[in-house]
Amino acid sequence: MALAEQTGGETATKSVGDYLLSHLREYGLLFALIAIMVFFQIVTGGTLLRPVNITNLLLQNSYIIIMALGMLIVIVSGNIDLSVGSVMGFIGALAAVLIVNMGLPWLLTILICLVVGGLIGAAQGYWVAYWKIPSFIVTLAGMLVFRGLSLWLLEGQSVGPFPREFQTIANGFVPDIFPAAIGQALAPVFDARQVNVLALITGIVAAAIIVWGGMRKRARNKAYGVVDEPRSFFIARNVIIGAALIFIMYKLSTFRGLPNVLITMGVLTIIYAFLTERTVTGRRIYALGGNQKAAKLSGIKTERLTFLAFVNMGILAAAAGLVFAARLNTATPKAGFSLELDVIAAVFIGGASMSGGVGKIVGAVVGAFLMGVLNNGMSIMGIGIDYQQMIKGLVLLAAVIFDVYNKSKQG
Amino acid sequence: MSALLEMRAITKTFPGVKALDEVNLTVRQGEIHALVGENGAGKSTLMKVLSGVYPAGSYDGEIHYDGALAEFRDISDSEKRGIIIIHQELALVPLLSIAENVFLGNENARNGVIDWQGTFQRTEALLRKVGLREAPTTLVDKLGVGKQQLVEIAKALSKEVRLLILDEPTAALSEADSQALLDLMLELKVQGVTSIIISHKLNEVRRVADTVTVIRDGSTVSTMDARSHPITEAAIVRDMVGRDMAHRYPERQRRAGEVLMEVSDWNVWHPEHVDRQVIRSASLHVRAGEVVGIAGLMGAGRTELAMSLFGRSWGRNVSGTVKIRGQEVDVSKVDRAIAAGLAYVTEDRKSLGLILEETIQRNVTLANLQGVSSGGVLNENAETEVSEKYRRAMNIRTPSVFQKVMNLSGGNQQKVVLSKWLFAGPEVLILDEPTRGIDVGAKFEIYGIINELSAQGKGVLMISSEMPELLGMCDRIYVMNEGALVGELTAAEASQERIMSLIVTE
Ligand SMILES: Nc1ncnc2c1ncn2[C@@H]1O[C@H](COP(=O)(O)OP(=O)(O)OP(=O)(O)O)[C@@H](O)[C@H]1O
Ligand SMILES: [Mg+2]
Numbered sequence: 001m002a003l004a005e006q007t008g009g010e011t012a013t014k015s016v017g018d019y020l021l022s023h024l025r026e027y028g029l030l031f032a033l034i035a036i037m038v039f040f041q042i043v044t045g046g047t048l049l050r051p052v053n054i055t056n057l058l059l060q061n062s063y064i065i066i067m068a069l070g071m072l073i074v075i076v077s078g079n080i081d082l083s084v085g086s087v088m089g090f091i092g093a094l095a096a097v098l099i100v101n102m103g104l105p106w107l108l109t110i111l112i113c114l115v116v117g118g119l120i121g122a123a124q125g126y127w128v129a130y131w132k133i134p135s136f137i138v139t140l141a142g143m144l145v146f147r148g149l150s151l152w153l154l155e156g157q158s159v160g161p162f163p164r165e166f167q168t169i170a171n172g173f174v175p176d177i178f179p180a181a182i183g184q185a186l187a188p189v190f191d192a193r194q195v196n197v198l199a200l201i202t203g204i205v206a207a208a209i210i211v212w213g214g215m216r217k218r219a220r221n222k223a224y225g226v227v228d229e230p231r232s233f234f235i236a237r238n239v240i241i242g243a244a245l246i247f248i249m250y251k252l253s254t255f256r257g258l259p260n261v262l263i264t265m266g267v268l269t270i271i272y273a274f275l276t277e278r279t280v281t282g283r284r285i286y287a288l289g290g291n292q293k294a295a296k297l298s299g300i301k302t303e304r305l306t307f308l309a310f311v312n313m314g315i316l317a318a319a320a321g322l323v324f325a326a327r328l329n330t331a332t333p334k335a336g337f338s339l340e341l342d343v344i345a346a347v348f349i350g351g352a353s354m355s356g357g358v359g360k361i362v363g364a365v366v367g368a369f370l371m372g373v374l375n376n377g378m379s380i381m382g383i384g385i386d387y388q389q390m391i392k393g394l395v396l397l398a399a400v401i402f403d404v405y406n407k408s409k410q411g
Numbered sequence: 412m413s414a415l416l417e418m419r420a421i422t423k424t425f426p427g428v429k430a431l432d433e434v435n436l437t438v439r440q441g442e443i444h445a446l447v448g449e450n451g452a453g454k455s456t457l458m459k460v461l462s463g464v465y466p467a468g469s470y471d472g473e474i475h476y477d478g479a480l481a482e483f484r485d486i487s488d489s490e491k492r493g494i495i496i497i498h499q500e501l502a503l504v505p506l507l508s509i510a511e512n513v514f515l516g517n518e519n520a521r522n523g524v525i526d527w528q529g530t531f532q533r534t535e536a537l538l539r540k541v542g543l544r545e546a547p548t549t550l551v552d553k554l555g556v557g558k559q560q561l562v563e564i565a566k567a568l569s570k571e572v573r574l575l576i577l578d579e580p581t582a583a584l585s586e587a588d589s590q591a592l593l594d595l596m597l598e599l600k601v602q603g604v605t606s607i608i609i610s611h612k613l614n615e616v617r618r619v620a621d622t623v624t625v626i627r628d629g630s631t632v633s634t635m636d637a638r639s640h641p642i643t644e645a646a647i648v649r650d651m652v653g654r655d656m657a658h659r660y661p662e663r664q665r666r667a668g669e670v671l672m673e674v675s676d677w678n679v680w681h682p683e684h685v686d687r688q689v690i691r692s693a694s695l696h697v698r699a700g701e702v703v704g705i706a707g708l709m710g711a712g713r714t715e716l717a718m719s720l721f722g723r724s725w726g727r728n729v730s731g732t733v734k735i736r737g738q739e740v741d742v743s744k745v746d747r748a749i750a751a752g753l754a755y756v757t758e759d760r761k762s763l764g765l766i767l768e769e770t771i772q773r774n775v776t777l778a779n780l781q782g783v784s785s786g787g788v789l790n791e792n793a794e795t796e797v798s799e800k801y802r803r804a805m806n807i808r809t810p811s812v813f814q815k816v817m818n819l820s821g822g823n824q825q826k827v828v829l830s831k832w833l834f835a836g837p838e839v840l841i842l843d844e845p846t847r848g849i850d851v852g853a854k855f856e857i858y859g860i861i862n863e864l865s866a867q868g869k870g871v872l873m874i875s876s877e878m879p880e881l882l883g884m885c886d887r888i889y890v891m892n893e894g895a896l897v898g899e900l901t902a903a904e905a906s907q908e909r910i911m912s913l914i915v916t917e
Contacts, residue, residue: 021426224795280780280787287777290766297724297755297763298778298831299746357768 019230024406025351027237029363029399033370034240040377047380048373051255054248059170059327061372062261063088063320065365067343068350069272070309070316072364075347076276077309078289078356079128079135082340083142084317087120089336090146091321096159096331099166106166114318120146121314122307129306143340151333160330170327174198174258190250196257203249206266207242214238261323268316273361285309289356345392346371349399371395414475415440415605416574421460421472423453425818427810430456432629433472438574438607438622443600445616446609448626449651449850450822451808454609455499457626458576462496463489477573493573497563499582499821499848500761503551510534510547513566537565541595555709557588564595575599575606579821581615582848585709585876593619611822611850613644625650652852660883661855663862665902667886668699669736671870672753672839677731679719689715689726691895697839697870702861704885705874706910712894713874714758717841721755722748735838749778752838756828756845758874764828767817771809772798774816774827778835801830806856822849829857839870846880858884878907890914 020027040048047053067084074081091113098109124142128135161167176183178197186195218234229237252258276282287295288302296302325331350367352359371392378388416438423431431453438444446454460470463483467474474481476492483489486496503512510530519530534547543561551559560580567575577596581589589612596606596619610616616623623642625632633650635642649655679690689712697703705713718725720733722745733742733751740751748755757763765774775798776783783793798812805826809819816827825848832840842861846854861871861884875881881888888905890898890913898913 220792224792224799278789278791280784280789283773283777283780283789286769287766287773290768291762293763294766295777297721297745297757299722299749300777301744301746357766 019233023229025403026363027233028402029349029351029366029370030237030240033366033373034244036370036373036377040373040380044377044380048377049251051251053376053380054251055255055259057372057376058259058262058265060376061368062170062265063324063327064339064342064346064372065265065368066268066316066320066323067313067339068346068364068368069268069361070313071343071347072350072352072359072361073272073276073285073309074135074313075344075352075354076289076356076359077285077306078292079306079309080344081124081135081139081142081310081313082344083120083124083139083146084313084320084343085336085339085341086143086146086150087117087314087317087336088321088324088339089331089334090120090150090153091117091318092325092331092335093150093153093159093333095166095322095325096162097153099162100159106163109166110169110322113322114315117314117316117318117321118311119314121311121317124314125307125310128310129303135310147337150331150335154331154333156333158330158332160328162326162329167326167329168260169264170261170323172260173256174260174263176257190254192254194254196253196255199249199253199257202258203246203253206249207245210245211238211242264319264323269361269365276361281305286357289358291357342371343368345396349396351403353403367399413440414438415477416461417475418457418461419473419475421457421470421474423456423460423465423470427814428818430629431460431470434626434629435631436624437634438605441600441603441605442621443596443619444605444607445620445623446607446626447611447613447616447623447647447651448632450825450848450853451820452626452651452850453629454626455578455820458496458578458607458609461489462486462494462576464496490570493571494576495567495570495572495574496576497560497567497578497580499579501556501559501563503559503562505552506550508548508550509538509545509554509562509565512551512562513537513547513569515566517570533569534565537568540568541565542591555588556583557585557591557709560584560588560592561595564592568599572604575604576609577606578609579611579848580608581610581612586878588709589615611848613647613851616647617642617644623647627651627653648851651850659851659855659879661859661862664866665886666866667701668868670696671699671701671736672697672872673734673737674720675732675734677716677720678729679715679726680728682725682727685727689894690719691893693731693891693894693896695872695889695896697872699868699870700865701886702865702871702873702884704881704888705872705891706878706881706888706914707891708914709876711891711914713891714843715894716891717755717843717872717874718757720748721745721753721841724755749835749837753841754778754832754835754837754839755841756832756843758843758847760824760828764831765816765824768815770813770815771802771807771819771827772812775801775812775830775834778831782834782836797834798830801834805830805860806853822853825849826853826857829860833860833864837869839872840864842871842873842875844875845873846875846877854880878910881910882906 037048067088071081071084094116095109095113098104098112099106124138127133127138176196176198182197183195186197187193214234276285284295284300284305287300288305292302324335346368347359347364349370350359350363352364374392374395375388378391414437418434418436420433420435421431422433434453434457436457448454459465461474463485466484467482481492504515513534514530519526519533531547538545538547541561541564543558543565545554545558551562554562580592584592593615596608599606608619621637623635625647635646673696675694677690677693678688681687681689693716707713715725719729720742723729723743724745732739734740735752742748742751742753761767772794776794783790783797795812802812807823807826809823816824819827829845846857849857865871873885882905886902888900888910889896890910892914900909
């Protein structure tokens with residue numbers, strides 16, 4: 001064996017190709033998202049990126065993304081949760097019954113719903129973690145049970161509407177904290193009627209943080225001699241991400257500003273990305289999914305971790321259920337029907353592995369957006385639901401085939 | 412004799428690693444050819460090139476087989492030509508019978524319907540040939556590793572093998588099983604089968620090999636012919652490590668202190684066969700600075716003893732007490748055992764020791780994440796520093812600690828497992844076959860690490876099937892047989908004969 005240093009010259013020229021090869025998946029996902037957006041932007045004659053449509057896109061996909069965060073953890077830990085769609089629908093129904101029928105205050109209702117979500121997760125996680133019953137079976141049962149429970153709870157009827165405050169969870173916007181005068185002053189510059197300065201600044205700050213974080217990581221990698229992303233890639237990637245972020249926020253700022261759900265989603269994504277990548281607990285989840293026996297023999301409480309992954313999933317499914325109910329302003333017995341499949345698909349498109357131990361939060365979020373843009377774009381084009389389903393299915397298959405192919409090439 | 416196989420100037424690169432650099436290998440018709448070299452030298456990679464695991468086009472150089480240029484696209488391609496490789500990780504299906512495994516993928520069928528009668532008959536004939544006395548219907552699950560190895564060979568023989576490749580076939584076998592396997596190889600040679608054997612056990616190499624090729628750092632160093640003049644182990648070692656090695660075991664100051672760990676009346680029952688007691692009232696102790704060995708045959712219960720001590724990771728109805736420095740400690744869960752100061756380096760590194768998909772860095776820190784985090788938040792810089800430190804100290808051969816463990820050679824994987832447990836900072840380190848599949852040079856390094864630990868006043872409990880290793884390293888040796896500790900010998904008293912006689916008289 002000869003180490004890289006010893007074959008110096010050769011590897012230096014090869015490294016860009018090598019790097020691209022070994023990170024093809026991550027770039028592929030990002031570029032697929034961009035390509036799809038550009039495609040639909042063109043074929044829909046610019047409708048896709050209209051401020052109102054972007055806002056819609058975010059609202060439509062918020063609950064999928066919220067659940068994808070939990071699903072990623074469940075899948076990384078080596079399990080799956082098929083019940084999330086039903087749980088989401090059930091929690092929406094529960095919220096409707098508590099608020100509309102029983103007149104409970106909406107804040108208390110939110111709290112109760114999140115707790116119930118956690119309990120549902122605990123009930124399922126218990127069997128998976130401590131009785132070693134395959135999660136596929138347990139949550140398949142859960143799917144049926146909670147679908148039935150929603151029907152029972154709503155007595156087959158739709159229940160609504162919700163009070164205004166509750167609706168704002170999904171449909172509200174963050175008020176501009178900057179004086180309206182600034183927004184008005186800026187409006188002519190952007191050729192818009194008004195400008196939400198908060199949204200604009202949030203976009204710029206977020207982009208700056210991402211670039212700054214990337215540069216710090218890069219500096220660290222350099223200090224430790226890690227084979228790192230070639231400079232050109234790094235710059236290109238950051239410019240694209242930063243510009244896209246600012247662009248989207250600018251679009252939003254010319255409409256109604258930042259949707260509340262965007263904040264919820266953004267904050268949750270950051271929290272979960274941090275949890276999975278930077279904390280001891282996160283690392284242990286990956287270890288658990290990578291090799292459960294080895295993880296256990298390293299002193300990791302594998303049962304408890306599995307259990308907690310499901311509790312967490314339950315809470316997030318409940319949160320998604322609240323957003324969903326608030327957005328539709330009614331709870332229907334059919335809510336959440338087969339939504340678990342969209343969530344799972346998003347996680348796999350985002351690069352997670354069926355066998356556990358592999359996957360990233362950001363990947364799952366991008367995967368969810370990719371599906372979301374596909375849905376939205378095809379709907380604008382007036383493509384029927386039949387074709388939409390087929391296309392989505394093929395995209396999922398293509399993503400996973402790409403994964404497997406990519407892996408076999410490296411091995 | 413003519414050459415059956417000639418590999419010319421084979422070069423194979425992985426991202427960042429040149430695993431093979433113009434390797435040449437010539438194997439003559441009908442011989443047993445041993446391929447030796449340090450961990451990571453490229454032996455397994457060379458055999459994967461040969462058998463089509465890495466298809467033609469993914470490497471440079473030429474393979475001439477049976478007088479013609481061979482370009483295999485995959486394993487089945489090379490199997491058709493009679494090249495059969497038995498990887499170190501056995502590839503049998505545990506819940507199928509011996510017969511089903513032997514003819515897996517090569518079923519004795521007519522129009523898709525399996526002819527069981529014929530299958531069993533042919534299997535029986537093959538089992539006789541390899542000297543395995545089991546019914547063809549026995550589930551592979553029920554066989555020990557040694558017998559499973561024989562099933563693999565029977566499977567190879569069912570396919571009209573011309574060139575049999577065995578990658579470290581005896582690494583997991585007991586002394587007796589290894590001898591049987593080597594005899595079988597000699598037997599096959601008489602029948603005209605050519606074989607290549609990869610092994611780190613040089614005495615075995617010397618016993619069976621007609622020719623020895625030594626590989627170092629991805630290049631052929633030398634080829635020795637046993638028929639022209641006898642090959643000595645010293646000569647092989649010199650070519651492997653590139654220098655003379657006077658001693659196989661490093662010198663050490665023996666200085667046992669207070670009793671560090673004391674296990675009393677330890678009993679364990681089998682997890683499935685509830686009426687079978689696997690460990691019978693075992694009592695032992697380890698002093699500070701002491702290296703204590705546990706000798707015994709395969710199946711004596713040594714691994715079961717160690718794993719049950721380490722957080723009851725094996726067995727049920729575990730009873731008995733463990734004291735560390737005179738204080739009784741709770742070792743009923745792995746994390747508690749670690750907190751009490753124990754560490755257990757498993758014999759089965761792939762399935763119990765490592766997360767193969769993860770990087771070296773993440774494996775090294777896994778058992779002690781507190782050590783590289785504060786407030787539950789990981790400090791990746793600290794992680795990199797720690798793993799770099801162990802990479803250097805243990806001489807793990809890899810371009811960086813960000814390499815996936817999966818891509819390391821077997822010996823280097825073992826060093827990663829050791830690093831992981833050293834970083835956990837134990838008082839007592841339990842080593843289960845710590846040098847399995849490890850080359851002589853690396854063994855010496857690992858012995859050095861063990862000695863260093865004992866010099867720091869830690870206790871080491873070492874399980875090994877290689878008696879010379881126990882005799883060379885230990886201050887005291889317990890002998891285990893059928894779940895009980897049947898004897899205890901000091902370094903001065905111990906010898907292979909005395910250990911064996913203790914096992915036999917029980
Ligand atoms: N898929 C891979 N990707 C990257 N590097 C690899 C891969 N496979 C092997 N290597 C590297 O190639 C070198 C040779 O490995 P190989 O497994 O052939 O060694 P070996 O001689 O069989 O060692 P051992 O005696 O420890 O089994 C090692 O440095 C290893 O890390
Ligand atoms: Mg090898």
